[in-house]
Amino acid sequence: SGSSDPYCVVKVDNEVVARTATVWKSLNPFWGEEITLLLPRGFHSLTIYVLDEDTIGQDDVIGKVSLSHQQISAEPRGVDSWLSLAPVNPDQEVQGEIHLELRVPERGHPRVLRCHLIEARDLAPRDASGTSDPFGRVSCCGHTLETAVMKKTRFPRWDEVLEFELPEGELGEAVLSVEVWDWDIVGKNDFLGRVEFLLDTLCPGSTRGWFHLQPFPSTTEDHGGQLGALRLAVRLLEDTVLPSHHYQPLIQLLTEPILCPAQPPEGTALAVLEEVTSGESRQDVASKLVKLFLGQGLAVPLLDYLTTRELARTTDPNTLFRSNSLASKSMEHFMKVVGLPYLHEVLKPVVNHIFEEKKYVELDPGKMELSRGRRISFKGSLSEAQVRESS
Template sequence: DAKHLVPNKMRDFFCTINLDQEEVFRTQVVEKSLSPYFGEEFYFEIPRTFQWLSFYIYDKSVLQKDLRIGKVSIKKEDLCNYTGKENWFMLQPVDSNSEVQGKVHLELKLNELITDNGSVCQQLVVHIKECHGLPLINGQNCDPYATVSLVGPSRNDQKKTKVKKKTSNPQFNETFYFEVTRSSSYTKKSQFQVEEEDIEKLEVRVDLWNNGNLVQDVFLGEIKVPVKVLRNDSFQAWYLLQPRENGNKSSKTDDLGSLRLNICYTEDCVLPSEYYASLRNLLLKSPDVQPISASAAYILSEVCRDKYDAVLPLVRLLLHHHKLVPFIAAVAELDLKDTQEANTIFRGNSLATRCVDEMMKIVGKHYLKVTLKSVIDEICESPKPCEIDPIKLREGDNVEVNMENLRYYVDKVFREIVQSSISCPTLMCDVFYSLRHLAAKRFPS
């Protein structure tokens, strides 16, 4: 959820999750609020490298482009500091300088040349090869170009690459030449040396830009390399693009509001899929193994320190291969054999109940929202007192009125649930039919 968002009037907000500049998830729009509660959970696997995990708050517009209010960006290296707990983050302003990402591949070299009149010239060769992972502009690949400059106290020589169309990974492969020093006369002392005072103050600067055509070009990032580190050696490397040095030194920004997040980030070494083929096949055979406690899926859940570590990927695997219903039925039947009282059916934290729980989160979340959202909204927007505990009643409370309010809400929720049977996901219906059949068999009365 978020709070105290600007502008300070009721607006319609939504939030996006981005890996670098790629949007991977978008919440529903929360209407007419300054402190929207999203309450959405998003689970995803990351198939590629990334630098930043970002959350953007948007003001939804019907006729114009949606307005970005602010963002929260967390470096990949810092995610471990926030994992597994709720944190409030202040929203930061969104501008081109704050959106810098990607890297550039450069080869730099100093050559010594002797001119026609015998003087020595140091020549700097800058070969800009390619860039990788440049940000998206308005959700689309950018039209990048680079400017290459040799900058010093009294010079700013600049050259420019060609514009590459619609790509975040442009291949420039262009070479630029700059004269670094020129001595007044050719001497033995200066033949293979660069004047130190010039070298100390010179630097190569590469700026990346998005070509705006009819609008202003957008800054994508820059890198700076001191010429003194080159000497007479060739130097080739990937450089991470950086914001402008004064990019975050502007006057104090307005309070844009804050966003509460609960992030859980884990990083595993995953081998190619063929390494897991044998295990996958064993897991998919689990519903047919007798007894079920000897199956690979059951054993896997027992050996994992936390059942959740095994249950979630197991449910996803069985669900994908249409094996989940028979597996839940098999482990539920094992649960029922150890159940002595009918009123304690499926009350424990067993493999069966955890599988059902994860299945409902994956399959039934949209159904739950569609079924109960209108009732919950009514309760939250105009809550009626429902306290009937004599100890907690306040002076002036009418327990009979509260009882009627509570009965009204309960009846409405129950009625919505009963009437929603036709929209209940088929998989959930199949699982619950199977569980009811097993329970009736175990406790016929």
């Protein structure tokens, strides 16, 4: 048909956390959706997949954009740009971790490297049953060994030790490669992830831990740029939260003008904070203040206080609340925190009912389908009131 029905799926470390609405029959969709996620501090990547929804059969994957934790955190103001969609390669869609213990002898002849494959967890499902048949493949110094196959599991436990004799002298750029594969009785095995270690970087003795599985390095052919681009605005906020008693002096200082309104307003901590807050950080300061005062049960008095100060400073009524002020930003965030759940509770049943009915409703005659216009033309033209009543 020359068009698509695109939507986006958001994954964090290959776990689906959000989905956008579908934009029907468009090659230039606009979603305009803002998604807030609470992420674990140790997450590795954020990936957005663009798919084409099909009413019959499986949805088609158009492409993806992937951002690593390092890429996002390196931009304090966030990533805001057009990013080319990359094709989705099954060998790049890996997830999970592997538990290894590596023993490198400091000296001796022969020097034997012992790689203990203990277990893996949360591997990608490659079989139709939603599981995999994983086995480990370890390569070092031109030799390759494999573990046994664990059937129908994404959490295999091998507990096998594979040994490799190291060459004499300097190891140079010798690499220990640990790969996990899904065994298939018919066809080729499916790649599940890999971990690599430079032997020179391994400390003599024992190294043990969980290691995040990585995909094969992408090649230049993987990024043709012919799949379109996705405009993203991504910002990572990392907060360190201490026990509540550490914040009591600050809370008392900030709530003082609310609890003691007789105090002169200009010398309060809130007034000083409002004066020194820059335009770029005002949104963040407002969100933190609203959350803090909500926790104290003083959100409404806070908004009254900030609004009163805004009214006192505004000389032209036409510009009231149009400035990028702490009062306007605080009110905006308060409505998101409090008003959004209210709208969901009130409007969600109505919106769901409209979708379930699947009735054709269009009040603009210019947008009505020609075929439907012909069907109803012999009945005479319908007024807007009649359309609303029959829908």
